[in-house]
Amino acid sequence: MKHFDVIVVGGGHAGIEAAHAAARMGAQTALITLKADAIGVMSCNPAIGGLGKGHLVREIDAMDGVMGVAADMAGIQYRLLNRRKGPAVQGPRAQADRKLYKAASQQLTRNQKNLEVIEGEVADLTTENGRVSGVVLADSTRISAASVILTTGTFLNGVIHIGDQRQSGGRMGDKPSIKLAQRLASLDLRLGRLKTGTPPRLNGKTINWDILESQPGDDDPVVFSFLNKQPLVKQISCGITHTNEKTHDIIRENLNRSAMYGGHIDGVGPRYCPSIEDKVVRFADKTSHQVFLEPEGLDDNTVYPNGISTSLPLEIQEQYVRSMRGLENVEIMQPGYAIEYDYVDPRSLSAALELRNQPGLYLAGQINGTTGYEEAAAQGLVAGLNAALSSQRRAPIILSRTQSYIGVMIDDLITRGVTEPYRMFTSRAEFRLSLRADNADQRLTPIAIELGCASQERTQNYLRKENALSAGKAKMDAMVITPKEAVSHGFKVNQDGQRRSVFELLSYPDITFDLLAVAFPDLNEIDAPIAAQLSKDALYANYLERQSRDIAAMQRDEAWKIPADFQYLNLSGLSNELQQKLQTARPSTLGQAARVDGVTPAALALILAKLRQGRREKVA
Numbered sequence: 376m377k378h379f380d381v382i383v384v385g386g387g388h389a390g391i392e393a394a395h396a397a398a399r400m401g402a403q404t405a406l407i408t409l410k411a412d413a414i415g416v417m418s419c420n421p422a423i424g425g426l427g428k429g430h431l432v433r434e435i436d437a438m439d440g441v442m443g444v445a446a447d448m449a450g451i452q453y454r455l456l457n458r459r460k461g462p463a464v465q466g467p468r469a470q471a472d473r474k475l476y477k478a479a480s481q482q483l484t485r486n487q488k489n490l491e492v493i494e495g496e497v498a499d500l501t502t503e504n505g506r507v508s509g510v511v512l513a514d515s516t517r518i519s520a521a522s523v524i525l526t527t528g529t530f531l532n533g534v535i536h537i538g539d540q541r542q543s544g545g546r547m548g549d550k551p552s553i554k555l556a557q558r559l560a561s562l563d564l565r566l567g568r569l570k571t572g573t574p575p576r577l578n579g580k581t582i583n584w585d586i587l588e589s590q591p592g593d594d595d596p597v598v599f600s601f602l603n604k605q606p607l608v609k610q611i612s613c614g615i616t617h618t619n620e621k622t623h624d625i626i627r628e629n630l631n632r633s634a635m636y637g638g639h640i641d642g643v644g645p646r647y648c649p650s651i652e653d654k655v656v657r658f659a660d661k662t663s664h665q666v667f668l669e670p671e672g673l674d675d676n677t678v679y680p681n682g683i684s685t686s687l688p689l690e691i692q693e694q695y696v697r698s699m700r701g702l703e704n705v706e707i708m709q710p711g712y713a714i715e716y717d718y719v720d721p722r723s724l725s726a727a728l729e730l731r732n733q734p735g736l737y738l739a740g741q742i743n744g745t746t747g748y749e750e751a752a753a754q755g756l757v758a759g760l761n762a763a764l765s766s767q768r769r770a771p772i773i774l775s776r777t778q779s780y781i782g783v784m785i786d787d788l789i790t791r792g793v794t795e796p797y798r799m800f801t802s803r804a805e806f807r808l809s810l811r812a813d814n815a816d817q818r819l820t821p822i823a824i825e826l827g828c829a830s831q832e833r834t835q836n837y838l839r840k841e842n843a844l845s846a847g848k849a850k851m852d853a854m855v856i857t858p859k860e861a862v863s864h865g866f867k868v869n870q871d872g873q874r875r876s877v878f879e880l881l882s883y884p885d886i887t888f889d890l891l892a893v894a895f896p897d898l899n900e901i902d903a904p905i906a907a908q909l910s911k912d913a914l915y916a917n918y919l920e921r922q923s924r925d926i927a928a929m930q931r932d933e934a935w936k937i938p939a940d941f942q943y944l945n946l947s948g949l950s951n952e953l954q955q956k957l958q959t960a961r962p963s964t965l966g967q968a969a970r971v972d973g974v975t976p977a978a979l980a981l982i983l984a985k986l987r988q989g990r991r992e993k994v995a
Contacts, residue, residue: 378519379405380766381759382510384497384555385526386414388442388748389740389755391480393524395441396759398489399828402766404759405518406484407493407510409549414492415445415480417748418528418546419573421473421671421679424599426456427799428749429466430780433815435749435756436600438823439833441483442752443599449475451611451673453596462911463808464801467597470613472672493518498554500736507735513554522762524737526755529571531556531717531742536634537710538688545716547573547709556717562733565720569643569796570635571746572650572684572713575692578706579676582668587701588615590667601816602836604904614668616699618651618683623662625695626655626687634686634713645746645796650713651683651695666699677708686713718744721788722960727761727771728754728785731939731961737762743788746796753781760828772826775933777926778818780810790960790970805929806922808915813908816840840905847901847909851878854895864894881913932966935986939963948981957982 381397383390386408394406408414423446424432436443450469457465484490499511500523509519530545530552545551560566591612598606630636633652649657654664667681680702685692689710696702721743723730728743730736739758740751761771774782783804788797801807810818820837823829829837854877861868861875866886868875877895880886888906892898901909943949943957953973962968965986969979 376517376519377405378509379403379491380520381405381522381524381762382407382518382520383524383526383759384408384510385528385530385740386411386492387416387418387526387528387740387751389526389528389751389758390524391415391484392435392440392442392752392755393526393737393739393759393762394490394755395483395487396438396756396828397524397763398487399439399830400760400763400767401489401827402763404490404763405493405520406490407495407497407512407518409494409496411492411494412481413477413549414484415477417471417473417476419571420681421471421476421669422468422681423450423471423476423748424466424468425749426464426466427780427801427803428747429456429468429599430801430810430812430815431749431753431784431799432599433467433601433812434779434781434819435752436602437815437819438756438760439820439829440752440756441480442749444602445476445479445483446471446599447603447607448479449473449608450596450598450606451475451608451670452592452613453598453606453610454593455597458593462813462914463811465812466801467599467812469599470592470611470669472608472675473677474672474675475608496552496554499558505734507733521766522735522737524739524755524758524762525555525559525742526738526740526751526758527552527555528741528751529714529716531559533714533716536686536713536715538632538634538686538691540688541634544714546714547712551716559717559719564723564730564732566717567720567744568715569718569741569744569746569793570713570715571645571648571741571796572686573711574651574680574682574684575696575707575711576671576709577668577678577680577696577702578708579670579678581704581706582614582678583701583703584614587668589613590615601820601840602832609673611670611673613670614701616666616668616680616701618664618666618695618699620662621698622695623655625691625698626652629687629691630656632688632691643795645798648684648746648798651685652687668701683711684713685711687711716741718742718793720744720792722790722792724789725771726773726785726789726963727765728758729761729765729771735765741796744793744797745784745788746798750784750797750799753784757781757785760826764826772822774819774822775930776804777806777929778810779815780804783810786967786970790962790967791972792960806926808918808922809926811911811915813911817844840908843902843905844908844912847905848878848912850897850901851881851909852876854897856880865890866894878909878913878916881910882916929966932969933964935965935983937963937965937968937982937986938989941985943982946981946985949978953978
């Protein structure tokens with residue numbers, strides 16, 4: 376029987392990131408997938424990043440992960456969303472060539488040391504001494520491991536819906552995972568059903584591009600990986616069309632034939648990525664919705680119409696798609712569909728993404744109730760690192776919400792659970808001024824280096840940048856001028872007699888690095904990328920000083936650890952509802968308890984009093 380330190384089940388975005396993270400830590404890792412040539416398949420939209428999601432990709436990359444590197448190897452159109460707003464809410468996004476992304480993922484996987492790919496279907500889990508100890512494949516092959524990570528995506532009891540037609544499937548063309556779903560159900564886990572959807576795929580040769588608006592990428596593209604400076608492949612433009620009143624009439628007349636509105640689906644769909652049926656119903660006052668026509672590759676005629684996912688019958692899809700400008704004669708290459716699948720209540724997990732009641736078993740991705748490639752990959756990273764650390768008998772790595780969007784997401788999941796597929800937004804982070812996409816490496820790469828999961832290339836790249844930033848800031852801090860001198864250079868500052876450094880002047884909205892470099896020629900010695908980063912750091916410097924006090928307050932709460940066996944039931948003063956919620960969520964710190972839905976300051980005071988009482992009793 377083969378033995379590994381870590382087994383990862385599933386070759387999607389979560390599984391890839393988990394397997395690579397464990398292997399980078401030196402753990403002997405197996406990635407078990409139904410088909411090796413499906414590793415890295417983009418099941419839905421051929422794009423990476425976006426608002427909030429782009430932050431996650433940058434953080435994965437800062438930890439020397441895979442997604443940012445693969446996205447740059449396949450990126451055919453880059454756009455920085457919210458470019459006109461501040462850096463804290465800007466989100467890098469790239470349209471990807473679907474074939475190139477899959478090829479990049481498989482190439483990186485082949486080249487990763489300590490990682491072996493095994494084809495097969497995982498049908499069962501093995502346990503030993505109360506701990507998950509391996510897997511059993513459908514052909515009865517047994518493989519043992521110190522830790523197992525499940526990244527099953529939409530495959531657990533997956534059902535595909537097109538109108539009133541339904542078929543079992545993890546995605547179009549792939550069978551679902553039934554036996555493993557049954558095994559998880561036997562573990563007495565809290566399970567639920569969610570759904571997601573995808574639009575029909577169109578033949579680009581049958582689209583009248585000449586009459587459509589074109590959307591090019593950015594002139595100065597912002598790539599994902601901190602190891603790269605510019606796009607690696609040819610850049611293309613997308614097209615834009617719109618739904619119209621005729622489109623909406625067709626959909627309204629056939630709502631009863633939609634799988635969702637016809638009562639065929641029980642699972643809850645993503646509120647922030649609604650189907651076209653949802654849009655027509657929920658936004659009945661709107662007569663038009665924008666649709667982005669996104670080519671799926673440089674040598675592929677398939678087009679992804681972003682914005683019209685559906686579960687209507689194929690003949691209705693053809694009618695409403697052809698009602699749109701430029702699509703009058705379009706050919707549908709693959710129908711849109713909804714997919715319903717099982718997930719595990721993420722409140723069953725620790726912050727390390729290990730099931731509390733099943734030691735040695737980690738979950739990552741859509742199995743935890745999230746939606747999106749980026750959310751899945753970020754969880755895979757954390758699960759992979761912690762499964763490897765566990766096999767090495769080392770303490771888990773817990774990324775907090777004060778230091779990363781990854782930490783925000785995991786904390787949200789394990790304390791609040793989900794009622795719909797969870798999607799990352801910048802608004803979910805209390806400290807988004809410091810958790811920017813541009814500084815993800817400054818925040819997280821030192822952690823990766825300390826853990827031992829950063830390559831030599833990554834480490835050297837980070838140290839070069841950090842040294843350049845430190846030298847640049849020191850140079851700017853050393854240049855101190857009076858208000859009168861500032862005015863003489865054309866800079867508007869208060870005439871308060873206070874001397875200011877050039878770095879402080881850079882925080883003024885109308886003072887740019889280029890203007891400062893005219894007045895202080897020595898600044899021209901600072902490379903342009905370093906100057907751009909210093910400009911962003913300076914912009915938020917004053918705000919971050921105030922924010923640091925809030926972070927310190929949260930960290931004090933996080934310092935109050937709550938024992939795993941702490942009993943909320945019958946805690947005098949807590950309502951029955953809060954007792955049940957806290958007993959379900961099992962927060963590990965007072966800070967996590969504060970974020971459980973409905974917990975009040977008074978309830979926290981009761982918990983804190985009980986913790987202090989327990990501490991005094993231990994001392995006595």
